[in-house]
Amino acid sequence: MSSRLLRALISMVALVAVPFAGAVAQNYPAKPVRVIVPFPPGGSADAASRSMAEKLSGLWGQPVVLEHKPGAGTTIAAAYVAASPPDGYTILFCGAISHAASANLYRNLGYDAVKSFAPLGTISLSPFILVVNPSTKAGSVRELVELARARPGELNYASSGNGASPHLAAEMFARAARIKIVHIPFKGMAPALTALLSGEVDLIFADVAVMPQVRSGRLRALAVTTAKPSPLVPGVPTLGEAGVAGVEIPSVTGFIAPAGTPRETVAFINDSMGRALASSELRERLIALGFEPFESRPEEFGAFLAAEVRRYAQVIRDAGIRVD
DSSP: OOHHHHHHHHHHHHHHHHHHHHHHHHTOOSSOEEEEESSOTTSHHHHHHHHHHHHHHHHHTSOEEEEEOOOGGGHHHHHHHHTSOSSSSEEEEEEHHHHHHHHHHOSOOSSOTTTTEEEEEEEEEEOOEEEEOGGGOOSSHHHHHHHHHHSTTTOEEEESSTTSHHHHHHHHHHHHHTOOOEEEEOSSHHHHHHHHHHTSSSEEEEOGGGHHHHHTTSSEEEEESSSSOOTTSTTOOBTTTTTOTTOOOOEEEEEEEETTOOHHHHHHHHHHHHHHHTOHHHHHHHHHHTOEEOOOOHHHHHHHHHHHHHHHHHHHHHHTOOOO
16 A cells, blocks of 8 residues: 555544544533542542532533542542543542552552553642741741751651651652651641641641641741742742752642543543633632642643652652551
């Protein structure tokens, strides 16, 4: 067969395939879509996923309902979605750090954190904030590092649990800054913040929910963990700007589906998410909740997740982090 004829046949197939793909996408969704949330109701993950779900429901004319399956570092929900039919009707709300870290902390998951899923797109990108109790007497990251080096092993930091995102962020910071600080895990962020407010611990890497305490002066924000300053935390520098380079820890959320979900359905959902994020109503709602709206293509989100799995494998190994 000549190369000219082959090109002609490929062009004919492409012309036929495009309307077919559109027809497939137009048939979706024909029934309610479930979003599986790996965290308990009432938290920030619930609010962010619910905000996107409500907007998609309006666009699609079908219910998009949340089901909460918390536990085991998000792996219960992830395993459930990985084993679901790949038809686009069961979607996982994915916090990239938790998803990547759990893949390296738990054994016998029954799924692969990358290969078992089809990324659909992102919803938000937010920073963690390095926050100290004012009694720590560090007005900047540089002063905190100098204090930690002068008193190795004396400063401590709280986290919401062993292997949780604030724990990993603090370990990455300590390694980059070449300091030794002591980890004190709590059962959730609320008791961890209570310990910080009381002066029981010196510092924490928290999400933007801590900003009311920062604004009131009860806590002091020293830096954010994103590559650029965050509009959610005005006036606070990045860790790189504050003198500790190489520590970028964006908290990215998005939707993923079971591997094998039709490409047409993936493209349709991604396009719908983009249309939702273009809405000023949704953007303002996410920002009010502490999330910076962030849109990406499926392949971009997939590449990011794969890189995060590799990165946290190294962090967990270097720090010797284990879960019970």
